[in-house]
Amino acid sequence: xxxxxxxxxxxxxxxxxxxxxxxxxxxxxxxxxxxxxxxxxxxxxxxxxxxxxxxxxxxxxxxxxxxxxxxxxxxxxxxxxxxxxxxxxxxxxxxxxxxxxxxxxxxxxxxxxxxxxxxxxxxxxxxxxxxxxxxxxxxxxxxxxxxxxxxxxxxxxxxxxxxx
Amino acid sequence: xxxxxxxxxxxxxxxxxxxxxxxxxxxxxxxxxxxxxxxxxxxxxxxxxxxxxxxxxxxxxxxxxxxxxxxxxxxxxxxxxxxxxxxxxxxxxxxxxxxxxxxxxxxxxxxxxxxxxxxxxxxxxxxxxxxxxxxxxxxxxxxxxxxxxxxxxxxxxxxxxxxxxxxxx
Numbered sequence: 001x002x003x004x005x006x007x008x009x010x011x012x013x014x015x016x017x018x019x020x021x022x023x024x025x026x027x028x029x030x031x032x033x034x035x036x037x038x039x040x041x042x043x044x045x046x047x048x049x050x051x052x053x054x055x056x057x058x059x060x061x062x063x064x065x066x067x068x069x070x071x072x073x074x075x076x077x078x079x080x081x082x083x084x085x086x087x088x089x090x091x092x093x094x095x096x097x098x099x100x101x102x103x104x105x106x107x108x109x110x111x112x113x114x115x116x117x118x119x120x121x122x123x124x125x126x127x128x129x130x131x132x133x134x135x136x137x138x139x140x141x142x143x144x145x146x147x148x149x150x151x152x153x154x155x156x157x158x159x160x161x162x163x164x
Numbered sequence: 165x166x167x168x169x170x171x172x173x174x175x176x177x178x179x180x181x182x183x184x185x186x187x188x189x190x191x192x193x194x195x196x197x198x199x200x201x202x203x204x205x206x207x208x209x210x211x212x213x214x215x216x217x218x219x220x221x222x223x224x225x226x227x228x229x230x231x232x233x234x235x236x237x238x239x240x241x242x243x244x245x246x247x248x249x250x251x252x253x254x255x256x257x258x259x260x261x262x263x264x265x266x267x268x269x270x271x272x273x274x275x276x277x278x279x280x281x282x283x284x285x286x287x288x289x290x291x292x293x294x295x296x297x298x299x300x301x302x303x304x305x306x307x308x309x310x311x312x313x314x315x316x317x318x319x320x321x322x323x324x325x326x327x328x329x330x331x332x333x
Contacts (some may be wrong), residue, residue, distance in 0.1 A: 049280040074258070076308055144281030151281055 031162040033103050038090040044079050045087065049147050050156060052120060054091045055100025058108055060116040062091035073118075121146040220296045220327075227324035238321065246329025249322055256315040264313055264326075272333050288333035296327060 033053035036042050045051045054062065066088040069078040079087070096104025110124035111117055120126055133152075137143065143151040150156040224241070232238045250272070255262035260279060267284060269276035273291050276284040286292050296302050310318035318326070 047282075047284075048278045049282050076311065142281070144277070145279070148281030 030106055031160060033107075033159050033161065034094070034100065035157060035159040036090075038087070040083055041087045041090050044077075044083060048075065048077070049145075050150055052149075053100070053103075053159060054094035055096050055104030056107055056120045057095060057104075057117065057123075058097040058111060058115070059092045059095035060114055061118060062088065062095055064116040065118055066091070119147075217297075219299055220331075223296065223299050223302060224324055224327060227320040227327070230320040231324060234320065241321070241324040241328040243325070243329040243332040245322075246325035246327070249318075249326050250329060254314050257310075257312045261312045264309065266313070267309075272330065287330050289331050290333060296330070 033055050035053055036046065036051040041054075042051050057065075065072070066084055069084065070076050072078075078084075092098065094100040096108045107120075107123060107125050117123060121130075130146075137152070138146065140151075149161065153161045155162075228238075228241070231241075250264045250268075251270075253262040261267060265276075267276050267278055268287050269284075271286075272288040273286050275286055278284060285295075287295065289295060306318055306323055310316065310322075
């Protein structure tokens with residue numbers, strides 16, 4: 001073999017990464033939520049916090065949120081009407097009780113039909129999953145807020161929320 | 165960005181496929197795909213790096229014209245005033261964000277952090293040359309953030325001063 005060791009190592013690294021990603025995708029399960037693929041949504045909904053996957057809330061939640069962006073958890077997150085309509089369409093089509101059902105159904109268990117919860121972090125199932133996270137972990141400087149999923153779930157932006 | 169870059173720079177497609185032809189035919193294909201993405205990504209990166217300051221200059225020009233119209237004594241933007249605007253604890257907007265530095269941090273060449281904990285790329289042009297090129301984006305955030313900190317919109321002079329500061333850094 002006259003391949004430089006570094007190239008081999010690099011190739012192996014790539015194989016490893018590819019395999020790891022595939023494994024996770026195959027595992028499916030409760031911990032994968034397809035990340036946002038709609039550019040407007042990534043741009044407008046991903047600068048103050050991560051762009052949350054649409055399959056994490058029911059369609060009614062997104063409709064209500066998109067109607068009240070000027071009072072969004074104390075912030076003014078408003079966008080122009082055309083942008084809002086496009087984002088709403090995307091979120092509603094991929095919500096936990098519409099197109100994103102396969103992934104989000106379990107997370108919204110216990111939410112009554114038609115209810116429009118505004119926080120993922122207040123969904124009964126989310127609260128239950130995070131029962132064992134200690135108060136100390138929440139207060140750590142790099143967490144800051146429950147909504148800072150990527151502080152604990154390092155692959156959150158890729159859609160993975162397994163315990164790690 | 166760094167992760168993408170390092171994968172791209174090490175995954176020479178030829179090396180990867182030579183290594184795999186005999187062993188894992190299926191993975192060869194995956195690696196090729198990955199390499200293609202990496203190449204596309206590097207190209208995109210290359211483009212993004214050749215920043216074109218045109219829109220930024222045009223925006224500053226526009227702020228200068230409006231500032232002049234509002235105050236005839238206006239004699240150009242000042243990075244020093246911009247720095248003061250950036251660092252002062254105005255505390256006229258929301259309680260948890262008294263200053264621009266509340267989110268952007270004290271060091272304009274380093275990353276900041278939103279209240280929900282998401283990192284914000286540095287604001288200084290020297291480290292973030294791609295900033296302030298999308299006028300609509302700049303205007304949107306000035307509106308939001310001045311309101312958060314000052315409880316009002318920023319004037320064109322304030323915006324120009326602040327941009328002059330970031331450009332000088």
